[in-house]
Amino acid sequence: MADATSVDATDHELTPEAAGERSTASHDQRVSESLREALGVDWDPAPPMPHPARADLAPYTARRRRRLSELFPRDLIVVPAGNLKVRANDTEYPFRASSAFTWLTGETAADAVLVLYPSEGAHEPTLYVREFAQAGEPEYFTSRTSGALWIGNVPSVADTGAVLKLPVKPLTALEPDLRPFRQYDAAVLTGIDGRLDSLLPRGTDAGLKQALDELRLIKDEWEIDRLQSACDATTRGFADVARELPAVVGRADLRGERWLEGTFWRRARLEGNEVGYTSIVGAGTHATTLHWWRNNGVVAPGSLLLCDMGVETDELYTADVTRTLPVSGEWAPAQLRVYRAVQEAQQAGIEEVKAGADFRAAHRAAMEVIAGHLHHWGVLPVPPEVSCDPDPDRPGAGLHRRYTLHSTSHMLGIDVHDCAAARADQYVAGTLAPGHVLTVEPGIYFQVNDRTVPPELRGIGVRIEDDVVVTDGAPRVLSAALPRDPDELLEWMREAQASKPL
Ligand SMILES: [Mn+2]
Numbered sequence: 001m002a003d004a005t006s007v008d009a010t011d012h013e014l015t016p017e018a019a020g021e022r023s024t025a026s027h028d029q030r031v032s033e034s035l036r037e038a039l040g041v042d043w044d045p046a047p048p049m050p051h052p053a054r055a056d057l058a059p060y061t062a063r064r065r066r067r068l069s070e071l072f073p074r075d076l077i078v079v080p081a082g083n084l085k086v087r088a089n090d091t092e093y094p095f096r097a098s099s100a101f102t103w104l105t106g107e108t109a110a111d112a113v114l115v116l117y118p119s120e121g122a123h124e125p126t127l128y129v130r131e132f133a134q135a136g137e138p139e140y141f142t143s144r145t146s147g148a149l150w151i152g153n154v155p156s157v158a159d160t161g162a163v164l165k166l167p168v169k170p171l172t173a174l175e176p177d178l179r180p181f182r183q184y185d186a187a188v189l190t191g192i193d194g195r196l197d198s199l200l201p202r203g204t205d206a207g208l209k210q211a212l213d214e215l216r217l218i219k220d221e222w223e224i225d226r227l228q229s230a231c232d233a234t235t236r237g238f239a240d241v242a243r244e245l246p247a248v249v250g251r252a253d254l255r256g257e258r259w260l261e262g263t264f265w266r267r268a269r270l271e272g273n274e275v276g277y278t279s280i281v282g283a284g285t286h287a288t289t290l291h292w293w294r295n296n297g298v299v300a301p302g303s304l305l306l307c308d309m310g311v312e313t314d315e316l317y318t319a320d321v322t323r324t325l326p327v328s329g330e331w332a333p334a335q336l337r338v339y340r341a342v343q344e345a346q347q348a349g350i351e352e353v354k355a356g357a358d359f360r361a362a363h364r365a366a367m368e369v370i371a372g373h374l375h376h377w378g379v380l381p382v383p384p385e386v387s388c389d390p391d392p393d394r395p396g397a398g399l400h401r402r403y404t405l406h407s408t409s410h411m412l413g414i415d416v417h418d419c420a421a422a423r424a425d426q427y428v429a430g431t432l433a434p435g436h437v438l439t440v441e442p443g444i445y446f447q448v449n450d451r452t453v454p455p456e457l458r459g460i461g462v463r464i465e466d467d468v469v470v471t472d473g474a475p476r477v478l479s480a481a482l483p484r485d486p487d488e489l490l491e492w493m494r495e496a497q498a499s500k501p502l
Pocket residue numbers: 320410439441465
């Protein structure tokens with residue numbers, strides 16, 4: 001940061017007087033009296049900042065708020081976006097609004113709060129948003145966190161209301177508006193905005209978090225369109241990685257995994273908000289570590305590269321996709337054997353993603369395929385039907401999990417592991433319905449130090465992950481543009497490597 005003159009490191013409520021007298025950051029210069037006076041005058045209004053939300057969103061958020069309202073007909077409902085979090089000293093992490101808040105409003109700004117006021121069996125919404133200090137106000141120049149000159153303007157209250165199509169007030173109105181409700185048992189999404197929690201000391205979750213996660217299980221058409229966009233951008237990011245892969249293979253002077261992580265991240269920033277979760281880029285034996293996100297390894301020739309990466313759109317919907325690539329552009333026989341087994345398992349899983357099926361059906365189908373191959377290879381010492389028996393007390397049950405480690409599916413949406421607070425009967429023990437979006441992501445992981453595995457298979461890790469929508473008919477694979485067939489994957493890599501980056 002090149003901020004030589006700011007006086008306001010952390011306290012955006014700093015008074016003009018204090019701003020003139022204090023230098024709160026160690027590297028700041030004091031603002032002279034003359035400068036402070038000069039900065040207060042002779043400005044035209046700061047250029048307005050259009051609200052970034054899509055114009056077609058408002059009818060969907062209105063419907064979502066109505067559905068929430070119906071579940072809590074008499075309650076004051078309060079859902080905050082959350083606040084900036086300190087990374088170190090006076091620097092913060094990039095802000096990312098709470099998922100339920102954005103789902104209900106389309107807003108993504110820090111400190112914003114949605115309040116649904118009960119009114120005759122329904123609710124009247126008000127969105128409170130932070131305004132930034134404008135030209136002529138002292139903090140226009142002096143505040144690092146809310147000075148429009150310092151960090152850029154934000155959309156006005158009026159423009160926010162016009163785009164999101166709901167009543168909007170400045171954040172300064174929140175405290176007085178909530179004062180009559182201090183003794184009220186409000187339903188608050190707690191633990192996200194500490195200042196808000198203190199405004200409503202009797203507020204409790206009251207089942208709100210669970211209700212919101214259950215409402216979010218079924219995606220509307222707008223959300224599926226955004227998830228498709230996330231998958232399309234993710235597909236382009238994978239092509240970027242495939243294109244740059246040859247440049248890092250075998251380069252001991254480069255941290256090849258880190259380079260490729262950066263390659264994907266650039267695509268995520270170009271086409272969306274960010275990556276939806278920390279990218280996993282594991283070459284060679286790192287592919288057998290499920291959450292390998294140190295991404296600091298060398299990409300050795302002849303190894304496999306497992307990339308689990310997803311672009312999060314500006315509206316905060318994320319893809320969650322994994323491909324495992326042979327870095328030198330050809331499969332070694334042992335690698336191909338494992339890859340084909342995982343692909344067969346994934347296909348069996350995807351075919352179970354249909355309305356009326358158990359959520360766990362895809363997992364069962366994928367595990368039966370994998371256990372069959374493991375047994376055939378002499379790795380699994382019991383028949384697959386024994387290992388896949390759901391009765392944990394049966395001798396031999398679950399032994400295949402040593403090599404598969406994780407479940408095959410989770411819901412996907414604004415959160416990569418979406419709707420985690422939904423009750424089991426609505427989610428993991430429930431039934432699939434049109435509008436559910438889930439991953440299908442089986443894997444086989446042979447640890448390099450596993451004595452139960454034939455030496456030629458040790459150190460091989462393969463996962464294939466796609467994002468699938470439940471429809472009234474066949475499953476719709478949002479990430480289908482990325483090939484999964486091992487031959488098509490090689491052809492796709494060659495095409496990417498023959499293409500120009502821009
Ligand atoms: Mn996943």
